[in-house]
Amino acid sequence: MAETENLITVKDLTKTYQTGSVEVFALKAISLTINKGEFVAIMGASGSGKSTFMNIIGCLDNPTSGEYLMEGKDVLTRDKDELAELRNSKLGFVFQSFNLLPRTSAQENVELPLLYNNKVEASVREQKAIDALTSVGLADRLGAMPNELSGGQQQRVAIARALVNAPLVIMADEPTGNLDSKTSYEIMGIFQKLNDEGITVVMVTHEPDIAQFAKSNIVFKDGKIIANHPVTDRKIAMEELKKIATLTDENSTT
Amino acid sequence: MKLFNLFRIAYRSLNRNKLRSFLTMLGIIIGVASVIAMLAIGEGSNQTIQKSIASLGTNSIYIFPGTNANGGVRGGAGSNQTLKLEDADAIAAHCDLVKYVTPLVQRKSQIIFGAKNWNTMIIGIRNDYMLIRSLSITKGSGFSEADQRSAAKVCLVGVTVIFNLFGDENYNPIGQIIRINSIPVKIVGVLAKMGQNTFGQDQDDIVLAPFYTVQKRMMISTDHIGSILASGKSELQVVDAVDQITSLLREKHKIAPSDEIDFTVRTQSELSNIFGSITKVMTILLASIAGISLLVGGIGIMNIMLVSVTERTREIGIRMAIGAKGRDVLFQFVIESILISVVGGVIGIVVGVLAAELVATFGGWPVVITPLSIILSFGFSSAIGLFFGWYPARKAAALNPIDALRYE
Numbered sequence: 056m057a058e059t060e061n062l063i064t065v066k067d068l069t070k071t072y073q074t075g076s077v078e079v080f081a082l083k084a085i086s087l088t089i090n091k092g093e094f095v096a097i098m099g100a101s102g103s104g105k106s107t108f109m110n111i112i113g114c115l116d117n118p119t120s121g122e123y124l125m126e127g128k129d130v131l132t133r134d135k136d137e138l139a140e141l142r143n144s145k146l147g148f149v150f151q152s153f154n155l156l157p158r159t160s161a162q163e164n165v166e167l168p169l170l171y172n173n174k175v176e177a178s179v180r181e182q183k184a185i186d187a188l189t190s191v192g193l194a195d196r197l198g199a200m201p202n203e204l205s206g207g208q209q210q211r212v213a214i215a216r217a218l219v220n221a222p223l224v225i226m227a228d229e230p231t232g233n234l235d236s237k238t239s240y241e242i243m244g245i246f247q248k249l250n251d252e253g254i255t256v257v258m259v260t261h262e263p264d265i266a267q268f269a270k271s272n273i274v275f276k277d278g279k280i281i282a283n284h285p286v287t288d289r290k291i292a293m294e295e296l297k298k299i300a301t302l303t304d305e306n307s308t309t
Numbered sequence: 310m311k312l313f314n315l316f317r318i319a320y321r322s323l324n325r326n327k328l329r330s331f332l333t334m335l336g337i338i339i340g341v342a343s344v345i346a347m348l349a350i351g352e353g354s355n356q357t358i359q360k361s362i363a364s365l366g367t368n369s370i371y372i373f374p375g376t377n378a379n380g381g382v383r384g385g386a387g388s389n390q391t392l393k394l395e396d397a398d399a400i401a402a403h404c405d406l407v408k409y410v411t412p413l414v415q416r417k418s419q420i421i422f423g424a425k426n427w428n429t430m431i432i433g434i435r436n437d438y439m440l441i442r443s444l445s446i447t448k449g450s451g452f453s454e455a456d457q458r459s460a461a462k463v464c465l466v467g468v469t470v471i472f473n474l475f476g477d478e479n480y481n482p483i484g485q486i487i488r489i490n491s492i493p494v495k496i497v498g499v500l501a502k503m504g505q506n507t508f509g510q511d512q513d514d515i516v517l518a519p520f521y522t523v524q525k526r527m528m529i530s531t532d533h534i535g536s537i538l539a540s541g542k543s544e545l546q547v548v549d550a551v552d553q554i555t556s557l558l559r560e561k562h563k564i565a566p567s568d569e570i571d572f573t574v575r576t577q578s579e580l581s582n583i584f585g586s587i588t589k590v591m592t593i594l595l596a597s598i599a600g601i602s603l604l605v606g607g608i609g610i611m612n613i614m615l616v617s618v619t620e621r622t623r624e625i626g627i628r629m630a631i632g633a634k635g636r637d638v639l640f641q642f643v644i645e646s647i648l649i650s651v652v653g654g655v656i657g658i659v660v661g662v663l664a665a666e667l668v669a670t671f672g673g674w675p676v677v678i679t680p681l682s683i684i685l686s687f688g689f690s691s692a693i694g695l696f697f698g699w700y701p702a703r704k705a706a707a708l709n710p711i712d713a714l715r716y717e
C-alpha cells in the first residue's frame with residue numbers, strides 16, 4: 056500500500072445533457088487519476104462541469120460514455136445494488152446543501168448509512184455514530200435536529216454521516232459554499248484531519264483560498280481539465296483559524 | 310438488508326412526520342368506520358324487518374281484493390271491493406290445505422271513554438285471527454262463538470288504547486264500556502303488548518271486535534269485506550294452499566281461465582320478499598354513502614401521499630446517496646403504509662363499531678356488524694394507502710440518486 060496507489064481512474068469520461076433540442080456537453084472526454092491519500096480540490100467557473108464530474112465519480116449519476124475504475128476495478132458495469140453498496144461503504148458524499156433528513160436528530164442522521172450496511176451490528180451502531188459526531192466536534196449535539204443547528208454544524212453532521220462507514224474517499228461538492236469563511240476553515244480542518252488519517256478527499260470549490268487547503272488543484276473549464284497541479288503554498292486549517300482568532304482578539308482590544 | 314432495520318427506518322420516518330402519518334391514517338379511519346357503521350345499520354334493520362315479518366307467521370296467506378296485475382291503469386291490490394264474506398266461508402269449507410281463515414273488516418274510528426277520546430283502528434275478526442297472528446290475551450278473555458254470531462258489543466284492546474283512554478297502560482279496563490262511533494262496546498280482554506313493528510307502527514294501538522260487530526254495526530257498506538287472512542296447514546303446503554284458494558275464488562267469482570283474477574293472494578314469504586327488497590334498497594343506499602366516504606377517505610390518503618412526493622423523493626435521493634438500495638426504499642415505504650393501514654384500520658374498526666353501538670343505544674336502531682364490511686373497508690383503504698405509498702416510492706427508487714435529490 057503506497058501513496059501512489061490508484062484510487063480513481065477515469066478515461067474519456069463524457070456527459071451530455073439533452074435539454075429539448077439543445078445538447079449540453081457538460082463533460083468532454085475527461086481523463087484523470089486520483090491516488091489514495093490525495094486531497095484534491097476541483098476548481099472552475101460555474102457551469103464548467105465540476106458537479107457533473109463529482110456526481111459521476113460519486114456514483115450518483117451515470118456518464119454518457121467513458122471508463123471509470125475504482126481500485127482498478129470497473130465501476131460502470133456494476134448494477135444498481137452494487138453501486139448502492141459502493142456508495143454506502145467506500146464513498147462518503149458531502150453536499151453543498153447538506154441534505155440531512157429533516158426532523159431527524161444528528162445521531163439518527165449519522166446512523167442512517169449504518170442501518171443500510173449489513174455488516175454493521177446493531178450493538179455498535181450507536182457508538183459508531185457518536186464517534187463520528189465526536190470526530191467532527193459535535194459530541195454535545197447528538198440529539199439536535201437539523202433546524203436547531205447552524206450551517207457549519209449541519210455540514211459537520213453531513214461529514215460525520217459520510218465518514219461513519221469508514222470510506223476510502225470523501226467527495227464534497229462545494230461543502231463550504233453556504234458557510235462563512237471561519238466555518239469554512241473549520242470544515243477544511245476536519246477534511247485535513249481525515250486526510251491525515253488516510254482518507255482520500257475530493258472536493259469541489261470555486262473559492263481559491265479554500266482550494267489552498269488541498270494538496271493539489273484541478274481546474275475545469277467548459278467540461279475539460281485545463282490545469283492539474285500540486286498546491287505550492289498549502290494552508291493548514293489549524294493555523295489559519297489561530298490567525299483569525301488573534302485578529303479578532305486584536306480588534307476587540309482596540 | 311435486515312428487515313428489522315427497515316422497520317426501524319419506517320418507524321422513525323412515521324414518527325418524524327406525525328402530522329402526515331396522522332392525516333393518512335385519518336383517511337383510513339373515516340373510510341373504515343363509516344363503512345362499518347353504515348352497513349351495520351343497514352344490515353340491522355334488514356334483519357329486524359325479516360324477523361318481524363317472520364313473527365307474523367311464516368305460513369300466513371293474505372287475500373286482498375283487486376287485481377295483482379301490473380301495467381295499464383289499474384287501481385292495484387285493495388282498490389276494488391271484490392271480496393265477500395262468503396269467499397272466506399268457502400275457503401274455510403273447501404280448501405283442505407288451509408287451517409285457519411278469517412274475514413277482516415277494518416275502520417279508523419273515534420273511541421271515547423268519559424272525557425277522553427282516541428282515534429284508532431277497529432278490526433273485525435273471527436276467532437281464527439288470534440291463532441293465525443299468535444295473539445295472546447293478558448287480562449280477560451277472547452270472544453265466544455256466541456259473541457261472534459250475535460255481533461256482541463264487545464272488544465279486545467291494545468295497551469296504547471288503554472293508556473290513551475285510561476291514562477295508565479297497566480290499568481285493568483275489563484268491563485268498562487267505551488263508545489266506538491257512538492256505539493257502546495264493552496272491553497272483555499286486553500291484548501299482550503307487541504311493541505312497534507319495524508316501520509315504527511305501534512302494534513298496540515288497536516281494537517279488535519267480532520267480525521259481525523264491526524261489519525254490521527260500524528261499516529257503511531256491509532256487502533264487502535276488507536281482506537281475508539288465512540294460514541296453511543304447514544309451511545311446505547302454503548304454495549299449494551294458495552293455488553287452492555285461487556282456483557276456488559276464480560270459480561266463485563266466475564272468472565274465465567283467460568281473464569285476470571279480481572283478487573290477490575300473497576303468502577308471508579312473498580311479503581317478506583317485498584319488504585326484503587325495500588330493506589335491500591336501504592342497504593344499498595347506506596352502502597353508497599359508505600362507499601362515498603371510503604372514496605373520500607381514499608382521496609384523502611392519496612392527496613397526502615402525493616403531496617409529499619417531492620419531499621419524499623428528495624428523502625429517497627438522500628437515502629440512496631448514502632447507500633440505500635431500491636428495494637430498501639420500497640420496503641421502507643411499504644412497511645410505512647402497512648403500519649399506517651393496520652393502525653388506522655384498527656382504529657377505524659373500533660370507531661365504526663362504537664358509532665354503530667351509539668346508534669343502537671341512543672337511536673334505538675338495530676345494528677348488526679358484518680365481517681364483510683370490516684374486510685371490505687379495511688382492504689380497500691389499506692390497498693389505497695399501500696398503492697399511493699408504494700407507487701411514488703417505486704418511481705423515485707428507479708431514478709438516479711442525483712435526479713431524486715434534485716426532484717422538484
Ligand SMILES: Nc1ncnc2c1ncn2[C@@H]1O[C@H](COP(=O)(O)OP(=O)(O)O)[C@@H](O)[C@H]1O
Nearest residue numbers: 072074079081100101102103104105106107108
Ligand atoms: N440535469 C441537467 N440537465 C441539463 N443540463 C445540466 C444538468 N446538470 C448540469 N447541466 C449543465 O451541465 C453543465 C455543467 O454543469 P455543472 O456540472 O453543474 O457545473 P458546475 O458544477 O461546474 O457549476 C452546465 O452547462 C449545466 O447547465
Ligand SMILES: [Mg+2]
Nearest residue numbers: 105106107228
Ligand atoms: Mg456545481
